[in-house]
Amino acid sequence: SQTIHQWPATLVQPVGSPLSLECTVEGTSNPNLYWYRQAAGRGLQLLFYSVGIGQISSEVPQNLSASRPQDRQFILSSKKLLLSDSGFYLCAWRGTAPNSGNTIYFGEGSWLTVV
Amino acid sequence: AQTVTQSQPEMSVQEAETVTLSCTYDTSENNYYLFWYKQPPSRQMILVIRQEAYKQQNATENRFSVNFQKAAKSFSLKISDSQLGDTAMYFCAFMSSNTGKLIFGQGTTLQVKP
Numbered sequence: 001s002q003t004i005h006q007w008p009a010t011l012v013q014p015v016g017s018p019l020s021l022e023c024t025v026e027g028t029s030n031p032n033l034y035w036y037r038q039a040a041g042r043g044l045q046l047l048f049y050s051v052g053i054g055q056i057s058s059e060v061p062q063n064l065s066a067s068r069p070q071d072r073q074f075i076l077s078s079k080k081l082l083l084s085d086s087g088f089y090l091c092a093w094r095g096t097a098p099n100s101g102n103t104i105y106f107g108e109g110s111w112l113t114v115v
Numbered sequence: 116a117q118t119v120t121q122s123q124p125e126m127s128v129q130e131a132e133t134v135t136l137s138c139t140y141d142t143s144e145n146n147y148y149l150f151w152y153k154q155p156p157s158r159q160m161i162l163v164i165r166q167e168a169y170k171q172q173n174a175t176e177n178r179f180s181v182n183f184q185k186a187a188k189s190f191s192l193k194i195s196d197s198q199l200g201d202t203a204m205y206f207c208a209f210m211s212s213n214t215g216k217l218i219f220g221q222g223t224t225l226q227v228k229p
Contacts (some may be wrong), residue, residue: 032215038158043221044206051215059216088158094215102148102167104210104217106160 002027006091006107013114019064019078021110023091026072033074034092034104035066044090050074051096086114117142119209121220128197129228135182136192136223138207146212149183151192154222155203163205166190168212197227 006023013019025031032051036044046059048066056066063082067075074091091107094100118141128134140149151163166174166183173181178198182191194201207220 034217036219044219046216046218049216090160092160092217094217102210102212103150103162103165105162106152109158109160 002093002095002105004091004093004105004107006110008110009108010111011113013081013112015083015114016080019076019081019085019112021076021089021091021112023074023076023107024072025093028072028093028095028097028100030071030096032094032096032104033068033072034094035074035076036090036092037087038090039087048076081114083114086112088112117144117147117209117211117216117218119207119218119220121207121223123223124221125224125226127226127228128194130197130199132197133193133195134197134225136194136205136207136225138190138192138220140188140190140207140209142188142209142211144211144213148210148212149181149190150208150210150217151179151181151190152206152208152219153201153203154206155200160206164192194225199227199229201225202227 003026034049035047050068089110092104094104120139147168149166153161153163164176178195180193204222206222210217
C-alpha cells in the first residue's frame with residue numbers, strides 16, 4: 001500500500017534562518033507531488049506541484065522554493081525565513097498509474113513557527 | 116483560472132440531524148474531479164467523498180452524499196445522522212483532469228452538538 005511521510009512534524013525557526021521540509025512517498029511510482037500551506041486554520045494554498053523529477057510548478061511567488069531530487073521525494077526550502085512563512089505545511093501525492101483513482105492523499109503536516 | 120467558493124464559514128447541527136454544506140466552483144474545463152475533505156483538530160486531511168464530473172450520478176459514501184449540479188457548478192455535501200466525530204473543518208476542492216492541480220475552498224467549520 002502507498003504511504004506518505006512528512007517531517008519534521010514541528011519546527012521553530014528564527015527569522016532569517018534556512019528551512020527544509022521533506023516529504024517521501026512509498027509504494028508508488030511517478031506520483032504527482034504537492035506542497036500546500038494553511039495559515040490561521042483556513043484554506044489550503046497550493047505552493048508547488050510536480051509531475052516528475054526536476055519538474056516544479058510554482059503557484060505563488062514567495063520566499064520558498066521546492067525541489068524533487070528523486071521520483072518520490074519532494075523538498076520545500078527557504079534560504080531566509082520570514083515571519084509570514086509561519087503556518088501549517090502539507091505535502092500530498094496523487095497516483096498516475098491507470099486506475100489510480102485520481103485522488104490526492106495528504107501527509108501528516110508540519111507546523112512551522114518563525115520567531 | 117479555477118476558483119472554489121464555500122460561503123458558510125461556520126455551521127452547527129444537532130447530533131443525529133442532517134446538515135448540508137455548500138460549495139460552488141468556476142471552471143471552463145469539462146473534465147475534472149470534485150472532492151470533499153475533512154480536517155479534524157488533528158489537522159490530518161481526510162478524504163470524505165469524490166465526484167467525477169463526467170458522472171451524472173451523485174456520489175455516496177455511507178452517511179455522506181453530494182448534490183452535484185454541473186450546469187450550476189454547484190457541489191454540496193450532505194451529512195446524515197450527524198455524529199460528534201463529524202465535528203471538523205470541511206473543504207471543497209476542485210482538481211483539473213488536465214493539470215492535476217487541486218484547488219481548495221476556504222473551508223466550513225462544522226460543529227456537531229450533543
